Amino acid sequence: MAEAAERTRAVRGRSRPPGGSRTSNTAPRPFGALAWALPPIALLALFFLYPLALVVQQSFRPDSGGTSLRPYADVLASGAFRHALWTTVWLALASTAGCLLLGFLLALVIAFVPFPGAKGVARFIDVYLSFPSFLITLALLFLYGSTGIVGSFQFLTTPWGVLLAEVTYFTPFVMRPLLAAFSQLDTAQLEAACSLGARAPRIVRQVILPEALPALAAGGSLVLVLCLNEFGIVLFTGAKGVTTLPMLVYGKAILESDYPGACVVAVVNVLISVGLYALYRVVSRRAGA
Amino acid sequence: MGIRLDSVTVAYDGNVDTLALDSLDLTVEPGEVMALLGPSGSGKTTALRAVAGFVRPVSGRVLLGGRDVTDLPPYRRGIGMVVQSYALFPHLRVDENVAFGLRARKTARSEIRQRVAEALEMTGMAAYARRHPRELSGGQQQRVAIARALAIRPDVLLLDEPLSALDARLRSGMLAELARLHRELPDVSMLYVTHDQVEALTLADRIAVMDKARLQSCGTPRELYRSPADAFTASFVGGANLVPVTVGTGGVSFAGAELKVGTNGVAAGARATLCVRPHLVGLGQGPNQLAGVVREIQWRGATHRLYVEVDGHTVMADVRELKAPPVHGDPVTLHFMPDDAVLLPAEVSHG
Numbered sequence: 149m150a151e152a153a154e155r156t157r158a159v160r161g162r163s164r165p166p167g168g169s170r171t172s173n174t175a176p177r178p179f180g181a182l183a184w185a186l187p188p189i190a191l192l193a194l195f196f197l198y199p200l201a202l203v204v205q206q207s208f209r210p211d212s213g214g215t216s217l218r219p220y221a222d223v224l225a226s227g228a229f230r231h232a233l234w235t236t237v238w239l240a241l242a243s244t245a246g247c248l249l250l251g252f253l254l255a256l257v258i259a260f261v262p263f264p265g266a267k268g269v270a271r272f273i274d275v276y277l278s279f280p281s282f283l284i285t286l287a288l289l290f291l292y293g294s295t296g297i298v299g300s301f302q303f304l305t306t307p308w309g310v311l312l313a314e315v316t317y318f319t320p321f322v323m324r325p326l327l328a329a330f331s332q333l334d335t336a337q338l339e340a341a342c343s344l345g346a347r348a349p350r351i352v353r354q355v356i357l358p359e360a361l362p363a364l365a366a367g368g369s370l371v372l373v374l375c376l377n378e379f380g381i382v383l384f385t386g387a388k389g390v391t392t393l394p395m396l397v398y399g400k401a402i403l404e405s406d407y408p409g410a411c412v413v414a415v416v417n418v419l420i421s422v423g424l425y426a427l428y429r430v431v432s433r434r435a436g437a
Numbered sequence: 438m439g440i441r442l443d444s445v446t447v448a449y450d451g452n453v454d455t456l457a458l459d460s461l462d463l464t465v466e467p468g469e470v471m472a473l474l475g476p477s478g479s480g481k482t483t484a485l486r487a488v489a490g491f492v493r494p495v496s497g498r499v500l501l502g503g504r505d506v507t508d509l510p511p512y513r514r515g516i517g518m519v520v521q522s523y524a525l526f527p528h529l530r531v532d533e534n535v536a537f538g539l540r541a542r543k544t545a546r547s548e549i550r551q552r553v554a555e556a557l558e559m560t561g562m563a564a565y566a567r568r569h570p571r572e573l574s575g576g577q578q579q580r581v582a583i584a585r586a587l588a589i590r591p592d593v594l595l596l597d598e599p600l601s602a603l604d605a606r607l608r609s610g611m612l613a614e615l616a617r618l619h620r621e622l623p624d625v626s627m628l629y630v631t632h633d634q635v636e637a638l639t640l641a642d643r644i645a646v647m648d649k650a651r652l653q654s655c656g657t658p659r660e661l662y663r664s665p666a667d668a669f670t671a672s673f674v675g676g677a678n679l680v681p682v683t684v685g686t687g688g689v690s691f692a693g694a695e696l697k698v699g700t701n702g703v704a705a706g707a708r709a710t711l712c713v714r715p716h717l718v719g720l721g722q723g724p725n726q727l728a729g730v731v732r733e734i735q736w737r738g739a740t741h742r743l744y745v746e747v748d749g750h751t752v753m754a755d756v757r758e759l760k761a762p763p764v765h766g767d768p769v770t771l772h773f774m775p776d777d778a779v780l781l782p783a784e785v786s787h788g
């Protein structure tokens with residue numbers, strides 16, 4: 149164990165003064181590395197992969213017994229599933245687009261328009277990220293709900309209501325990496341552009357935006373995945389007409405006790421999340437991020 | 438187009454106790470190269486940014502070609518600017534960088550192409566047009582930055598320590614390039630910020646010396662070097678021996694020795710500072726002799742620099758390489774010609 153402790157210190161590499169004389173100690177030894185990698189991998193498998201495997205397994209076990217693709221055939225053939233699939237994807241894509249647009253504009257203002265309290269706003273964003281998602285939805289209900297302050301707009305129970313709530317809640321997730329990226333931006337570049345005759349819109353388009361692309365990609369892909377799997381917001385808007393995949397899982401598992409069906413939807417949801425996320429990363433990398 | 442700063446005062450963050458620029462008066466004639474020389478933090482960059490429009494003076498006016506531009510935003514001033522960090526747009530190719538200002542000004546497409554080629558040609562970067570900035574060396578990037586600033590054909594070019602990020606050899610090459618550019622563009626006024634007196638002496642028609650947010654003195658390199666008006670200018674431009682003396686009639690007394698120098702009508706008995714350039718101090722017998730002890734000796738190839746202690750003051754002498762240099766602790770005699778000394782008002786001097 150003492151040797152292992154020695155190794156962690158060597159890996160962190162801070163507690164030892166730099167110098168070439170003892171580098172042979174810090175060279176990775178396959179056996180030691182494996183010993184250290186095993187516990188986290190075991191934990192990961194126990195708490196994450198094992199339940200996931202159970203879900204996948206269950207999705208091939210129709211109530212009629214045996215192992216077959218029947219649950220898949222049933223679910224994929226149902227109109228409710230296809231509708232939920234479509235709703236989930238377009239809501240997630242639209243929410244992500246909305247968050248990117250709104251987040252970019254707000255982050256621009258906070259970072260580049262000097263106004264008193266800009267620092268405070270930036271700090272509030274950090275706090276906002278820790279709020280539970282249903283809180284925003286609840287707040288929107290108070291504002292726009294059937295007994296709301298602003299008045300009873302029916303749109304909260306439509307997909308547009310969900311879209312509004314998701315954009316409201318997830319926009320700070322985009323602003324956070326953007327603000328970090330903006331603070332890294334070389335102000336000399338902005339000034340050079342300005343003295344060359346460029347006004348704000350051109351500077352945003354040609355100097356700031358290209359530099360912000362990696363941050364937009366990071367924030368956007370995070371929000372996309374979060375939106376695909378969002379449950380609380382959809383539940384709280386009380387949107388009866390809005391059924392997304394997570395809602396469908398909930399409905400099938402809890403309300404209909406159709407566990408194989410629920411597992412099928414869950415598997416599809418996971419696949420779509422991972423797939424869209426991968427696609428997004430590829431596209432954003434192509435875009436020069 | 439000339440530049441005029443009319444008692445421009447700048448305070449950052451409304452902090453009027455520590456001014457970044459204290460009522461600066463400065464005129465750059467059309468086609469003139471003015472160097473703004475001073476130590477770090479003396480307000481040079483601030484002065485430049487006031488001309489470019491990035492800081493608003495709390496008082497005073499900025500004039501370009503006789504027109505008051507104090508309230509004009511930077512993008513309407515038509516000024517070329519080059520900074521130490523190059524500030525190239527990393528995602529744009531070299532030619533796109535150079536075209537940026539022309540696009541912003543909605544120049545016709547065919548003319549953009551021609552002017553980009555012209556600017557790259559002028560800075561010797563034509564062969565690199567399709568590269569990205571990260572694929573260029575520091576010196577090449579600075580050439581592109583200069584090309585980008587020149588492409589909009591500004592009447593005024595501001596340069597903020599443009600060579601500071603380059604190594605010494607490249608710097609002297611670029612200095613010659615800048616001098617050539619100025620000859621090719623005789624109508625462009627240049628304000629050249631530097632903390633390096635060699636750059637200022639080499640390039641500038643006139644030098645403005647700044648210290649602690651104030652203009653100390655302004656004049657041609659020769660004036661500032663030969664007859665500086667104050668101790669700060671004397672030591673910052675070219676380096677100088679500054680020793681406290683008492684003025685007599687037809688000379689001064691220092692360390693018990695009577696030295697013959699022009700007193701320019703300074704009243705006898707007054708305290709003053711004597712300024713002599715190290716390379717004008719000779720070793721051995723001669724007029725205006727000073728006796729001292731060698732405290733340090735540095736061999737600099739073509740010259741030896743001696744640090745000689747004379748009555749508690751250190752006097753530097755740069756002499757032609759010595760065959761048998763004195764060693765530490767040797768008593769030596771120094772001398773200088775009466776014409777080579779300048780008498781400055783008494784001041785607490787720091788070397």
Ligand SMILES: Nc1ncnc2c1ncn2[C@@H]1O[C@H](COP(=O)(O)OP(=O)(O)O)[C@@H](O)[C@H]1O
Nearest residue numbers: 449450457475476477478479480481482483484
């Ligand atoms: N953006 C800023 N905010 C506050 N103080 C500044 C800023 N820029 C410069 N200063 C201060 O103004 C003074 C002059 O700075 P500067 O003009 O950059 O000097 P130089 O270019 O001669 O080194 C310094 O004391 C510096 O600390």
Ligand SMILES: [Mg+2]
Nearest residue numbers: 478481482483
């Ligand atoms: Mg500076």
